[in-house]
Amino acid sequence: MRPFGYVRAESPEAAAALVAGDLSAAFVGGGTEILNWLKDGLADPALLVDVGRLGLDAVEVSDGGLRLGSGARMSDVARDRHVRAEFPVLARALEAGASPQLRNMATLGGNLLQRTRCAYFREPSFPCNKRVPGTGCPARDGDHAMHAILGASDACVAVHPSDLAVALLALDARVEVLGVHGRREVAIEDFYPHAGDDPRRETALRHGELVVGIGVPSGPRARTSGYLKVRERGSFAFALVSVAAAVEVVEGVVRSARIALGGVAHRPWRVRAAEDALLGRPLADGSVADAAEAAVRDADPLPGNRYKVAIARGAVRRVLEEIGERG
Amino acid sequence: MTSVGTPVPRVDGLLKATGTARYTADIPFEDLTHAVLLQATIARGRIASIDASAAEAAPGVLLVLTHLNAPRLPRMRAFAKGGSAQQTVPALQDDRVRFAGETVAFVVAESQEQARYAAMLISVEYDEEPPAVGLHGDAYPPAKVNGQPPDYRRGDAERALADAAVTVERTYRTPVHHHNPIEPPVTIASWDDDGGLTVHEAAQGGVHMMRLGFAEALGIPRRKAGSIRVVSKFLGGGFGGKGFMWPRNILPAVAARLLGRPVKLELTRAQMYTSGGYRSETVQRLRLGADRDGRLGSIVHESTSTGSDMGEFPEPCAQITQMLYACPNVTGTHRLVRQNVGVPTFTRAPGEGPGSFALESALDELAGELSLDPLELRLRNYAETDPEHDRPWSSKGLRECYSEGAERFGWSARNPEPGSMRDGRWLVGYGMATAAYSSHTWPTFARVRIRADGTAVVRCATTDIGTGTYTVMAQVAADALGVRPGDVTFEAGDTRYPFAFPPVSSSGARSIGPAVRAAALAVRTRVARLAVKDRESPLFGADAATVRAIGGGRLARADDPERYDTFVDVLERAGLGHVEERKGYGVMPFLHSTASGIAPWPVGPLLRVATRPFAGRYSTYDFGAQFVEVRVDPDLGVVRVSRVVGVYDIGRVLNPRTARNQAVGGITWGIGMALMERTTTHPRLGKYTSPNLSGYLLPTNADVPDIDVHFLDRPDPLVNPLGVKGVGELPVVGVAAAIANAVHHATGKRVRSLPIGPAELLG
Known part of the structure; x- marks a missing residue:
């Protein structure tokens, strides 16, 4: 790792100004992700600006919903009683991530900004179009059991690792961003770009913009939501497939729904066709099976990850069944 | 009251649970330098060029070894042929790359961070060849x-x-x-002014086998191998990955000799996948x-x-x-x-x-x-x-x-x-x-010393690889001596102690145990012999061979357990600070089974014939x-x-x-x-x-x-x-x-x- 500077910012505005003014500067919150980048040679910032003690860790409840500070720790939000009761998908997604030690350190903002765990991306001695455009993608002719089955580009088949982002997508959350020119809000749907020509582009953030908070509307679906993460071991593993769902049932039929998949694409992946399959129908075997089928209709797996299609189908069905059983 | 068979808690449990057990990486050294490996990023080919000048100029850097400047090192004798290495090809000897992760440079600096940074500054260009991968070939x-x-x-x-x-x-x-022990392999090598080498290792491989390996690798004649000391007190798991001599064990000693300062190499997790077998x-x-x-x-x-x-x-x-x-x-x-x-x-x-x-x-x-x-x-x-x-x-x-x-x-x-x-x-x-x-049963020796205060020390060069050897062997010795296990200290992991083979193949208890028992019985008998010749002893005149241990450090006449002497009293009257005995176990069967493999013809076959009486009659x-x-x-x-x-x-x-x-x-x-x-x-x-x-x-x-x-x-x-x-x-x-x-x-x-x-x- 290269030598680097470290400063503790005085305020969010000062932090944003510091990083904006230095192309080789980066924010550090909990440090559980960016320190890996430094050690693995994925990034070599000359300056780390610590945003860990700027009071960005509040969890605030209002009539409209939740406002989560970007510096809030995963473990603190996951154990918040209001979050657990009113936004079960959020609590469950947070608890499904990482290990207790990491959740105690990692912040929500940093969680959203995780980079892919694609093994070829993470090891700089492999060619990788995402790291160095045009060098090729060894996942295509190598082990790609963990890679994308939806929305991949020719250049990159990596998947996004966050559980939290999948839950937020099912909750219509908005990301609050602070830059030198002020604040703006970005819908989580727009926070992660769709696959384009340049797989290096991972978020809507401009250099120097700091995620300061996440707004989560309470809405009609949050309470009837759920999260399921399928992984190779019982704990502390990235998702093979995860599903976040939130369903509004009025007078026995689904009035609205959000279904998002994790571990299947370069970004949290909303499956509108699956949502549509539920609308106007009871949340029962027939509609659930149709939704599960619709969720994978566009799947385009690689030879070594076809199994993920079956998991995704099963996981959508399972989450919706569990929401149905809870009523 | 015997201790063997009872659930005695680990004697090192508190040390380990509280983080006070000193593992190899924890050992403080004055004047210590830090090394890192730079590894090949291709699986097969040649190093077309390697430029370490920027690394050599980086802050704190003391030494950069590549194949261009590394001392010549010999091929190692294979374990299968009586040697200590699985990988017989030493590091940094030519421009060939035989597998991804092979060491191409060894960087030593004042701090680990400086060494790591310098390693990033080395530019290596390769002529790649297509590697053989998978079990598809001939x-x-x-x-x-x-x-x-x-x-x-x-x-x-x-x-x-x-x-x-x-x-x-x-x-x-x-x-x-991959073995994936929680503790990364660590080697700390230091040479003293007299040309003696001390290596602290996180070693499952048995300190004596490693000593011979270091001698071979560093061109030290076998008869002078005694100048090499290998120490390994605690191990954070091995599972086979810390056995044997690998280039990573040897290079710190090579660099330490060149620098005249101790060199420490601690592998990264990723390097563990390519530096100790699989x-x-x-x-x-x-x-x-x-x-x-x-x-x-x-x-x-x-x-x-x-x-x-x-x-x-x-x-x-x-x-x-x-x-x-x-x-x-x-x-x-x-x-x-x-x-x-x-x-x-x-x-x-x-x-x-x-x-x-x-x-x-x-x-x-x-x-x-x-x-x-x-x-x-x-x-x-x-x-x-x-x-x-x-x-x-x-x-x-x-x-x-x-x-x-x-x-x-x-x-x-x-x-x-x-x-x-x-x-x-x-x-x-x-x-x-x-x-x-x-x-397996491997050849093992142990020395048991009874001290004037009636406590005992057992020494054996085996390593406790986390299995509880420190605890269990104290129990074995305690029973043979007739004392409480708390009165026995088992010391291991040092070539200064009697020879032991590496504790591999689930061999620990069945190899070390009998040696410890034999040595403990021998030293007990020696105390008994002192007693039966001592007119002041209640055991005077008894047959030393029939004297029995009755617990609490007491030895009694076979015919009358009321007449007993104690280790403390016997040693005090004899004016001895301690008595000790050393015993071996498993040597002859081992010789028999391996003679043909480790010794040249005709010595090996002859040895095998000579040791036939020790061949097992049972499986x-x-x-x-x-x-x-x-x-x-x-x-x-x-x-x-x-x-x-x-x-x-x-x-x-x-x-x-x-x-x-x-x-x-x-x-x-x-x-x-x-x-x-x-x-x-x-x-x-x-x-x-x-x-x-x-x-x-x-x-x-x-x-x-x-x-x-x-x-x-x-x-x-x-x-x-x-x-x-x-x-x-x-x-x-x-x-x-x-x-x-x-x-x-x-x-x-x-x-x-x-x-x-x-x-x-x-x-």
């Missing part, structure tokens, strides 16, 4: 497999197969496994022939694993098949296919681990063909004597392991129909497998039975192990607490092997895909259910005077097959390639 027979010929034949297995009423022919695959992937073809009653008439077990130009370690998969069942016709073969991936080595339950997955899965498939209970099939082929060597077992409680295990597990509740047992959404499956392991194996319950989510492909019962015949149990600890650990490794452990290699680039604990999954607490471990605890007096066999690796064996068999029982789907996960069940 197969060839290795010279030896665990000291045995690569091919084994008993009867005519092919003909018996052709005549068999029922046959099963299947191919099983296991992936590359378990080869295996392809195993199994053919079974049986009659309609399930009596095996033929087994053919053909195993292929990874070969290398740099050394040879065939995974000895078929060896378990040669001894496990009463079958008149058996063929076992081992072949290698050269790959550019480094040299494999011993990894937890080498051979038996992957070998039993194939054999015990195939038996389960045969049971299915015959509609026979899998346990009954094994009982019908029970080997009353060792069919491989045609001699009796020293002990074999396997039949009791089966029955006790089946009872504890509730095996009789198993509905034989696959997919028939459910618990809500979960499919439930029962599976079982036989476990057997060829633990000794550790035996066990594994019973597993799994739950499979058929929609998500998720497998969870919900119950394990392991019943083991390991001879006498020296300490039920540490033995259980090992069994639970072994079963947990078995769960990992069955469900998640795997290193994948890129088929074109020949590089490991995920050399880290995020890509190489090991079981978490959430993956390990309550494990019911039971030991028969039946001493085997024919194996050694303590009656103890081996425990460490046995509990790994068979677990993967039992889980695969249980998954088949739960789902009807037979998975013949490890690990078993959603990809295998849904793909």
